[in-house]
Each structure stands twice: as structure tokens, then as C-alpha cells.
Amino acid sequence: MYVATNLCESIGGEAIAGPPLKTVSLRLSISKAAAERIGLKSGLLARRTASIGADGSSQVTLKPKRAVARKLRAMRGSARLTLAASGGDRTDTTRGTVSR
Numbered sequence: 037m038y039v040a041t042n043l044c045e046s047i048g049g050e051a052i053a054g055p056p057l058k059t060v061s062l063r064l065s066i067s068k069a070a071a072e073r074i075g076l077k078s079g080l081l082a083r084r085t086a087s088i089g090a091d092g093s094s095q096v097t098l099k100p101k102r103a104v105a106r107k108l109r110a111m112r113g114s115a116r117l118t119l120a121a122s123g124g125d126r127t128d129t130t131r132g133t134v135s136r
Contacts, residue, residue: 052086052121053093060086060123064098066134070115074107081108081117108134 054060064082071079082098098119100108114135121128 050096050098050119051093052088052096054088054121054123054126056088056090056092058088058123060088060094060121062086062096062098063118063120064100065118065120066115074111074115076104076107 050062052060052062062084063080065079066081068079071077081104082100084096084098086094086096088094111134114133117132117134119130119132121130
């Protein structure tokens with residue numbers, strides 16, 4: 037199971053742990069309703085592929101595109117974030133909140 041820690045409101049670096057020497061796909065998203073509320077076509081905020089090192093961990097930074105970041109800064113209220121990590125036959129999901 038992949039474990040994502042340090043999920044923060046600033047969408048900063050994420051520490052992921054999992055089986056050594058595997059490739060992991062990370063997706064950061066909000067709900068479709070929240071995305072429409074702030075003017076986004078999709079709930080996907082950022083995605084990235086990372087490789088787990090020999091020590092079983094990796095540091096990954098998910099950076100949304102400039103237009104997405106601008107709309108998140110202009111957002112009123114809060115929305116639930118979902119960070120999903122998947123690779124091979126394993127999947128893990130971590131939830132957090134972004135608020136303005």
C-alpha cells in the first residue's frame with residue numbers, strides 16, 4: 037500500500053512510501069461540484085508519476101498549472117482534496133481540505 041503523508045493546504049511536497057523501485061502515479065483532485073464552483077472544467081488539479089527509491093520512499097511535488105492555481109487562490113470557502121497514488125496492483129488515497 038502506498039502511503040502519502042504531509043498532505044497540506046499549500047499543495048507542497050509529498051512524501052510517499054511504498055515498495056522499493058516501483059513507479060507510482062499520483063493524482064490530486066477536488067470534487068466535480070467544487071471544480072465547477074470555481075470555474076474549472078475538471079476536478080483534476082495536478083498529476084505526476086514518481087519512482088520509489090531503493091529505501092522505499094520518495095519526495096514528490098505536485099504543481100498545478102498556473103490557471104488552476106489562480107482559480108484556487110480566488111476560491112471562497114473550502115473544498116476536500118483527494119490525493120490518490122496507484123502503481124501496479126496497489127492503490128492508496130489520502131484526503132485533506134483546502135480553504136481560502
